[in-house]
Structure formats: structure tokens, C-alpha cells
Amino acid sequence: MLYKDIYIGQLIKERVDEKEIPMERICNFLNKDEKFIENVYTSKSLDTDLLLRWSKLLEYDFFRPYSSHLILYAPPAAVNKNQQKSEKVPYFRKNIYTQEIKEFIMKKIHSGEMTQNDVIREYSIPKSTLHRWLQKNSNNG
Structure with missing residues (x-):
């Protein structure tokens, strides 16, 4: 999808x-x-x-x-260090990457459509997270 x-x-x-x-x-x-x-x-x-x-x-x-x-298409929000702690809307510290998202990203890398650095830059996925996905993917494949 x-x-x-x-x-x-x-x-x-x-x-x-x-x-x-x-x-x-x-x-x-x-x-x-x-x-x-x-x-x-x-x-x-x-x-x-x-x-x-x-x-x-x-x-x-x-x-x-x-x-x-x-997760895939919204630009990363600018982090304001002076942001007040009394926000009314909950802030989620971690992104939740679904299996579909992981597969989408892996497909882009394996097809050569994007490099690892492209993925990190485009989707703001932490380098360590992407490497963990790649490691799991190579162990399962």
C-alpha cells in the first residue's frame, strides 16, 4: 500500500x-x-x-x-528547547514504525531507489534504528 x-x-x-x-x-x-x-x-x-x-x-x-x-511524508518538526512542559496534547517521544513502514523502507534500499543516508535524511529515521532493521532483515533473509 x-x-x-x-x-x-x-x-x-x-x-x-x-x-x-x-x-x-x-x-x-x-x-x-x-x-x-x-x-x-x-x-x-x-x-x-x-x-x-x-x-x-x-x-x-x-x-x-x-x-x-x-511518519513517511511529514517534515520533521523543529524542536524548541524552550518548549513548556505543560502542553495539553501528549507528546510521543518515539515513533512507532509498523511492519508495513519497515518493509516500505527496506524495499527502497534493496531496490537501490534510495541509499541508507537518503532514508535517514528523507524520513528522519535514526541511523541506529535503520541499521537494526537492516541487521534483522539480513538475518531473516
Whole structure:
């Protein structure tokens, strides 16, 4: 999956087909009609409350593609050393790299599309983290 352009409705439709969930159950769970559900399948984006309900129904974290997009494509935030400790929004010190992200990065390196230094610079992945992935990859392959 490419994380650059996310069409969440398409991902939801694929998961519905995979799990073979009847339309009636979907309509009942979401308290929506069939036309609404069909419109969701063609949507590029959805309201977060609705996306959360889909995630519960289909037992899949539909927020994950967005997190992956941020890890791969968002520029690194400038760190302000004078930042106050009383922030209201939680700050996560570590990035969580999913298996899909690791595979995406490994594919770029192994195909020659990017060098290790390119990956470190482009995606702000720590050098030690990348080397650990490469080491595990060579041990498993």
C-alpha cells in the first residue's frame, strides 16, 4: 500500500469484502442507510467518529494509514528547547514504525531507489534504528 495518497473509503470497502460483512449488519451498526454506506466506499476522507466506528466494526485500525503517512511524508518538526512542559496534547517521544513502514523502507534500499543516508535524511529515521532493521532483515533473509 502506498501511504502518500489515502482513499479511506476504498480501504474500508476492501476490508468489508474481505470479512464478508452483510450490508444489513453495517447499516444497523452505523445506524445509516445503504446509500450512505455506498457513498463512504467512494470517499477520500471521513469524519473521525465515523472512522472509529468503522474501525470497531471491521476490527481494523483505519487510523494507521494516516500515522504511516505522517511518519513517511511529514517534515520533521523543529524542536524548541524552550518548549513548556505543560502542553495539553501528549507528546510521543518515539515513533512507532509498523511492519508495513519497515518493509516500505527496506524495499527502497534493496531496490537501490534510495541509499541508507537518503532514508535517514528523507524520513528522519535514526541511523541506529535503520541499521537494526537492516541487521534483522539480513538475518531473516
